[in-house]
Amino acid sequence: MSFKLSDEQLMIQSMVREFSRKVVAATAAERDQTKEFPWKNFKQMGELGLMGMMIPTEYGGEGADAVSYVLALSEIAYSCASTSVVMSVQNSIVCESINRFGTEEQKQTFLVPLAQGEIIGAFALTEPDAGSDPVSQTTTAVRDDNNYVINGTKRFITSGKNSRAVIVTAKTDETARHKGISAFLVAKDTPGLIVGHMEDKMGLRASDTTDLIFENCRVPASALLGNEGDGFKIAMAGLDSGRIGIAAQSLGVAQAALDASVKYAKKRKQFGKAIANHQGIRWQIADMATQIEAARQLVMSAASMKDRKENYTTQASMAKLFASEMVNQVTARAIQIHGGYGFTKDYPVERFYRDARVFTIYEGTSEIQRIVISNSVLK
Known part of the structure; x- marks a missing residue:
């Protein structure tokens, strides 16, 4: 299946990519050390419409589709997984649950300020x-x-x-x-x-x-x-959407790890040539890129099914399972490519590796995803 992005989706991806790599990335490593909550990021993200992307405009959201959301979320995760997980919970679970099940009073009191990024949920x-x-x-x-x-x-x-x-x-x-x-x-x-x-x-x-x-x-x-x-029922519906979000975060972190590895491999020289020219490194990079692309197809498929209002529970679990396992493998390969430098905080792959580890655990472990998937297959 081919996923051709619309002009609007490409515009959202480009806008968020520029914001993420200029603004979010600037302090990501520092905040990893200080544990400072990225309030400034969220204020700006609220102004950009990123904190309630799939919520109708009458409740302060952008009325965007799920594909646009995963594109934006993966771009934020590329620069800072800490920022992306808050964005994911806010959009996928909190805002969507209130929009779907809340009363008008609850929507006006809570959903509007949440969708506009004025408060965190x-x-x-x-x-x-x-x-x-x-x-x-x-x-x-x-x-x-x-x-x-x-x-x-x-x-x-x-x-x-x-x-x-x-x-x-x-x-x-x-x-x-x-x-x-x-x-x-x-x-x-x-x-x-x-x-x-x-x-x-x-x-x-x-x-x-x-x-x-x-x-x-x-x-x-x-x-x-x-x-x-x-x-x-509310929790399970929220987790279905949240699992697409975790898969999108996994994509972003994995892509950042691959890009950092490619950059390093082209500059680092051993045995008289850049390590990117050694077959062992090239094969590592090929496997990383292939794994990322396979995960991307699963994530896009789940998001597209959601946009078509189809039952996407199984597809969301597949995307979450594969993408979260993938990012752990890709970030581990990234450290291996960096060698001893990858084990230091001087290079971002060390942070990517630590951030990625929880993706197979929260919002349903890999084992839980396998139960969901197997139940569907065996039904």
Whole structure:
């Protein structure tokens, strides 16, 4: 299948590429060291329409298609994976979930400022003892007249510290398994919502990852996103879209690693000639380029299916599985091509390698993707 980009899609890709490589890349290495959240980036990205790309214009978004979104996201990831993961969660899970399931009041209160990049959103599903098995979560939401009282702890929450709106899942019926899970849209300043431990991570260090603790957090019944019992459905729909986002991020980081390797191989000389002229290096580069192109086709296929409003769950899992495994292989090859220099922070491939490692883990591990795919094939 051939994916010919439209003039509008090419324009978006070009615009984001210029912004990413001039603005985002300028401080990426520094922020990797300091763990400084890239607020300036997000302000500018909001002005460019990148924080709610697929949201209708009446709610502050750009009304762009999924293909344009993955093109833009991969360009941001090329320069800074930390920035791209926040953009991905904001677009793919938070904004889309509110747009699809939210009330008009929720859209006006939360979706508009989220889509315009005025605030950052978070999605709280994972718990200390419930990661790949969300049905085992223990967070509860008990109805009390016109309110719900939420209690529980969520773990590994992207933008947990810097977000201002949180979608949180909780059990409203502990006997109904996945049908007893509901979702709530909670303002960050709600009493009883506490930001807990911030992780000191291997990669994505400028993106904050924290616990969110709910201690008798009382929210109005109007905070319910969708209906009672819709939480699992909302989470799975968000993760389908989010998995395309992770695959697009993988593409961006892998392309950056390949480009850095090509540049280095042309300059570095051993045995009297540039190492790019040695067959062993050329084959490494050929394999990297082929893997990236194969992943790109899977990502574009999943995004196109989404744009056509087809069921893209399996294709999203395939794209996420292949692309996330691919970027780990490509960044490892990039370090090998750089030799000892690749093991130092003087060259960006060291950061690419660390950032890429989590792509096979979050928003559904590679093992979970294989379950989703095999279930589809064997159905």
